[in-house]
Amino acid sequence: MSRHAEYLKLIAEYINKTKKFERNLKMLNYLSxxxxxAKVEFTVSQDHINTDGHLHPGLTTTIIDVLSSHALLVHGDGFSGVSTNIHVSHFQRASVGDLILVNAKMSKLVEPLAFVEVELSRKNGVAEDLVARGEHTLFVRPGLHYARS
Structure with a gap:
């Protein structure tokens, strides 16, 4: 099993067992x-919506935070970071039953900062409609890589 496949397994196990905040992400299906x-998908359910019946912006921001951290973890030798800034733009609503694809991608690493872009898109047949885009800046300790065993 590759190191990244091991990470996928460990992340999924942690999210499913934890009593901490990450338990709110059990619906994420990791694709890669x-x-x-980092790529995941999930179907919007009643647990994910606000009082207007649409995907809650707080959940959107949480997903951006977590997925960008996972993308950072598997960049190069692996980095662990602390959020310094998260910017989220919302473009379209997502409702119960919508399939959402989330793609997080490292865009730049200029130690001590890492920059990650995340997009949430609603799958609409073969097309995808952009729901939200996030830009996450994380502080990483210069020269300190995440320990892999």
Missing amino acids: LDNGQ
């Missing part, structure tokens, strides 16, 4: 985690 990129 490799080479500075």
